[in-house]
Amino acid sequence: MALLARPSLVTVSDPVTVQAASVRAYIDNTLTGLLHELSLPPSEGHPSITLRRRSNTATYAINHRNGALEALHSEILDRTYSWPGKSAYEAWRFSYFKSQNVVDTVVDDLAYTIGVERAALNVEAAGKGLITGPFTLRRGSQVVMDARFSSQDNLIPRLQEDDEIDIAGTRWILIIEKEAVFHRLARDNYHMTALAGQGLLITGKGYPDLCTRAFIHHIICTASSGNGRPPPIYALVDGDPDGISIMSMYKYGSMAHSHENSRFVVPNLQYLGLRVSDAIKDSELSENISLLALTPRDRHKIVSMLQNSPIWAADGPEPEWRAELQRLLMLNLKAEIEILYEREGGLKGWIDQKMFRQV
């Protein structure tokens, strides 16, 4: 008999204490069930744990109320983990847990089965994102983080309830795909010297983790709830399918975490660049700037992005992103942000110009 612990009716918006209670209840029920099975004679007892999993063949859509990418009618699959091997040692050695991916998936399934957020299981990985700029974080009576004076390596903190964020001096927020580009701008003090005033530099080092996305979402909410206009927020990504995909992950969220996207969206995110047409103009002006041909993987990825996500659909919310993906295919070219280093005025001059054009 497979034991299926019924998910209690807890929603992700419930307070942490309620979530913690359902985690405890789930563990109690599961252990009780397993012990019962184990106490039966070996021929009758079938100790196993069944986890629920969201189907990954769901249809996705943008929720127009909160701007998040969400699964429409996600089919629920049950997956049963029975007892492999004869002993606990063998079970672990056999194990489902050979790679981090498997662990991640099981943790996701576990959270979904219980009906709580990953955070309630206390297994979230440390964040990898970085931040520099006029930003302070106050926890209780202590300033736990002050990113104004560039040490360059301020890890984006995992926010706790009642944390107070101050971004009063911030005129703009720039989300950067690449860590190397972030370091270059931070080292050059761009967050203090930009033409548009002081601002925040943030990188999630490629595809951002939940911690980085949650943090950005939170500072946007903080800024919008204050007086005056919130600072504009821009994305600086490579002119290739991964760059555009990373930008969409910040703005709308990911398909893998579609149930949690509404908590991480950045609806006002603007596309600063790099567009391939801009890169082509620069490449005509300087011999040192060269563009790369798309690889077969790039072309395949663009087609699958256009095919599978509502973000880039013909009647979707981002016609300019869709157009950019199609232009990449037409030209069979991509452009990395680093080419802007070689440009007259450099990367900083380019960002200065672009920010003013977008305001």
Next chain:
Amino acid sequence: MSKQYILLGSAINAHSADIFSLAVTNKHLLSASGSPALKVHAIQDTEFPLVQSIDGAHPLGCHHVVTDGSGTRAVSAGFAGDLKVWSCVDGHWSADKAATANLASARVWAIALSYDGMYLAGVSSNGNIGVWDLDSGEQIRNHETKNSFGTCIDLSPDGRLIASGHENGSVYVFSTESGRMPYSVTGLVKPVRAVAFSPGSRILAAAGNSKVILLYDTASGEQIGTLSGHEAWVVSLSWSFTGEYLLSSSFDGKVKVWNIETKACVSTQAQNDQVVWSTKWFVKSVNGKSDAFAMAGADKNILFYREASG
């Protein structure tokens, strides 16, 4: 000697995305874009009205559309790698489902249709060139090249030659009869983005990131002329029906008309600095015949020009 072209009409926001390709028949201009629909405008009417929208033709958008000489058949290529064959009966275009099904396995990027509409030539992202018999669905030619992205392809109007342009600067010419390369074509080093045979099949024009347009004698493969003047990548070429003029469009939004006899640019049009992905001659036969052309690109508009009568 410069020539005057006057703006005859326009279809503003003809598509909701970049217009990538134009094709003409004696009655219609077909346009393909990043949006799913193909649009058909009547080119002999003074207002160039939209007469048909083929909705949902290519959900991911369409990058090439080509027509045959009689104006009864068209083929379009979508970003998903999907090819569709269309036929025109009584002025209305509809899907030729049998011929479309025959092309299901043809993975090509740029396409060209033979003058009689019987054969489709295509070049793929790995540089392979194929020819299909549209009625039987049989692939009758397969030429492997050096694995460089095939950006453009054309079939000579007499049906004897295929030319393809590639990202590595190569232009390959194959004989349709023997399947051999009669000569090698040299001169362009940077990516080639457009190739076009003259109406008499005697000249091949090729251009791309080098900004110049090179003319080749199709009998010998020798370079017989250079058309210089574009200041950006050339992305589209079209011959006038008499072969006297060549039309070209570039990445900076310019469209130029070249006199083939003198090798001089006789007219330049520009609306803005956005890329004009496609430009095509057509014959305007209202009040006598005159040369006219259409241009379209990233600004989503189609503009129609005609030679000023004088």
